[in-house]
Amino acid sequence: MQLFLLAAVMGLCNWLHKMEIGYNTGYTIFESPITSGLLAGLILGKPIEGLIIGGTIQLIYVGVIAPGGNFPADSAIAGACVAPIALMTGMKPSVAVTLAVPVGLLGVFLINLRKTIAIRFAHSADRYAKEADTRGIYRCAVIYPGLLNLLVAFLPVFIVVLFGTSVVDVILKYIPEVVMHGLEVAGGMLPALGFALIMHMIGKPKYIVFMILGFFALQMTGWSNLVLGIFGGCLAFIIVLLKREAGMEADDHE
Structure with a gap:
């Protein structure tokens, strides 16, 4: 069964x-x-x-x-x-x-x-x-x-x-x-x-800085992978919001 x-x-x-x-x-x-x-x-x-x-x-x-x-x-x-x-x-x-x-x-x-x-x-x-x-x-x-x-x-x-x-x-x-x-x-x-x-x-050149940031964050803070994943997700969300606001401002200027 x-x-x-x-x-x-x-x-x-x-x-x-x-x-x-x-x-x-x-x-x-x-x-x-x-x-x-x-x-x-x-x-x-x-x-x-x-x-x-x-x-x-x-x-x-x-x-x-x-x-x-x-x-x-x-x-x-x-x-x-x-x-x-x-x-x-x-x-x-x-x-x-x-x-x-x-x-x-x-x-x-x-x-x-x-x-x-x-x-x-x-x-x-x-x-x-x-x-x-x-x-x-x-x-x-x-x-x-x-x-x-x-x-x-x-x-x-x-x-x-x-x-x-x-x-x-x-x-x-x-x-x-x-x-x-x-x-x-x-x-x-x-x-x-x-x-x-x-x-x-x-591994594109424009993303290398994030890989370096993640490496040193792991080495210097000793955070677990779960904590680093949450931190990276929040950082990505902030970047998306900033890009969206920048795009809206560009449309307003046009």
């Missing part, structure tokens, strides 16, 4: 992500492997371990973007499939990361399949819009995509979590220790790749 519940919740996480309900709520929260890791940990009675595994998987995708809506990897399905399996098999986070990479790449295939099928709903919605049929538009925008995502988002994760644990457990027993150690080493390097991607994005 616990395994069935776990598989259903993980499938629901991926379904909510693909449905983009509330956009930022459904898309951002359920995209994160941290969310699926935490939920899996709560169901299995291992919330801390779930957060650690989910957070480790998240580090791979911290700098990944989707230019033009084309996803290089699906972090949502990677977290939803790998986090519960890692918790149930006792897999180390560094090994779980190496498993998450191919799962995330396979998830892109499902995303593209969903887009290929869903384009028909858009054409149907255009036809209903010409006829002023709001119910038809609603079906094309909500009902049909929801049913499609049950097949390409919920069901794959549900099956993998429900039946994949026993398969992975058997495979892990037969993998030589030297291979497992190699996977741990490789997995330990992958989060660094995620950091490198995000550093590449923010």
Whole structure:
């Protein structure tokens, strides 16, 4: 019963992500492997371990973007499939990361399949819009995509979590220790790749001063990452307000 519940919740996480309900709520929260890791940990009675595994998987995708809506990897399905399996098999986070990479790449295939099928709903919605049929538009925008995502988002994760644990457990027993150690080493390097991607994005000359400020703030104050994050968020909010006021003043002068 616990395994069935776990598989259903993980499938629901991926379904909510693909449905983009509330956009930022459904898309951002359920995209994160941290969310699926935490939920899996709560169901299995291992919330801390779930957060650690989910957070480790998240580090791979911290700098990944989707230019033009084309996803290089699906972090949502990677977290939803790998986090519960890692918790149930006792897999180390560094090994779980190496498993998450191919799962995330396979998830892109499902995303593209969903887009290929869903384009028909858009054409149907255009036809209903010409006829002023709001119910038809609603079906094309909500009902049909929801049913499609049950097949390409919920069901794959549900099956993998429900039946994949026993398969992975058997495979892990037969993998030589030297291979497992190699996977741990490789997995330990992958989060660094995620950091490198995000550093590449923010490492522009005009942002260097903020990186220097953050480094010295950490070294001189001894604040925790949470406190520094709140401080950085407040600083960013102030900068946005100042830019907005400067733009409004420029418009007034014109």
